[in-house]
Amino acid sequence: MIYLEMARNEAHGGGTWAFQNCVWSPTQKRGGGSWPFWTKILQVRQGDTVLHLRGVSPNAHFVGYSIASGDGFETTRRPPDPKQWGYAERFYRASLSGFTPFHQRVNLTDLFSSRRTELEEYFDTNKALGSSKLNVFFVRQAGRLQCLNGAYLSDMDEALLTALFGSGRPINAPLDGSTVVSVETGSQISTVRSRLGQAKFSREIKKMYGNHCCFPGCQVSDSRFLVGSHIARWIDNEALRGHMGNGLCFCLVHDKAFWRAP
Numbered sequence: 664m665i666y667l668e669m670a671r672n673e674a675h676g677g678g679t680w681a682f683q684n685c686v687w688s689p690t691q692k693r694g695g696g697s698w699p700f701w702t703k704i705l706q707v708r709q710g711d712t713v714l715h716l717r718g719v720s721p722n723a724h725f726v727g728y729s730i731a732s733g734d735g736f737e738t739t740r741r742p743p744d745p746k747q748w749g750y751a752e753r754f755y756r757a758s759l760s761g762f763t764p765f766h767q768r769v770n771l772t773d774l775f776s777s778r779r780t781e782l783e784e785y786f787d788t789n790k791a792l793g794s795s796k797l798n799v800f801f802v803r804q805a806g807r808l809q810c811l812n813g814a815y816l817s818d819m820d821e822a823l824l825t826a827l828f829g830s831g832r833p834i835n836a837p838l839d840g841s842t843v844v845s846v847e848t849g850s851q852i853s854t855v856r857s858r859l860g861q862a863k864f865s866r867e868i869k870k871m872y873g874n875h876c877c878f879p880g881c882q883v884s885d886s887r888f889l890v891g892s893h894i895a896r897w898i899d900n901e902a903l904r905g906h907m908g909n910g911l912c913f914c915l916v917h918d919k920a921f922w923r924a925p
């Protein structure tokens with residue numbers, strides 16, 4: 664899965680709780696009550712992608728992405744500098760690694776104007792899903808697109824990635840003639856998109872094999888130790904990418920063995 668972390672600053676927690684190290688939040692609002700953009704941290708699974716949006720509009724930018732290095736959990740450990748969330752006794756946390764900065768930060772205000780039609784359409788389509796709609800980071804309010812206050816960790820799917828950044832090619836959009844997403848950044852976003860496709864493929868393959876390694880005699884049936892593998896490596900063959908007939912479910916050991924076989 665892919666999530667969007669939206670925060671004002673980089674200190675956000677400090678120490679090993681600061682930007683790039685994890686996503687975190689209190690478990691309760693001051694005075695009690697949960698908040699969907701905080702409980703979402705518990706849904707984060709190792710290997711998920713987290714996009715980072717930093718700053719306050721009109722200076723909020725997509726700055727890069729990280730990979731979850733573990734599942735989201737609840738803890739009584741505290742960030743060294745929780746600021747206005749110091750009241751909390753328990754926190755949610757999902758650790759991150761491998762922060763990859765975008766070659767060029769992408770300004771959200773520019774996207775709200777250059778991708779307005781696409782984003783409005785996405786918002787309306789999502790809203791129409793009712794109770795199964797995604798928790799997204801923006802709202803369409805009084806004829807304007809704006810960030811939803813407090814939407815700390817929100818859902819992102821392939822359609823929203825496309826609404827924001829286009830289908831992979833750079834977007835030449837704003838009226839001042841500048842480019843919103845450079846070629847390099849566009850290709851980094853394509854990488855994020857591939858990761859998303861890969862994760863979905865892997866989940867479906869594991870399900871298709873009933874969460875069992877398909878190597879003869881292998882007993883591994885714990886989905887944490889299984890991978891959905893492509894028969895033709897997806898990177899070598901664009902036409903076969905995502906094609907279910909090309910999937911095999913292996914445990915980690917047999918996945919390695921399969922690729923090393925002559």
Ligand SMILES: [Zn+2]
Binds near residue numbers: 882
């Ligand atoms: Zn196996």
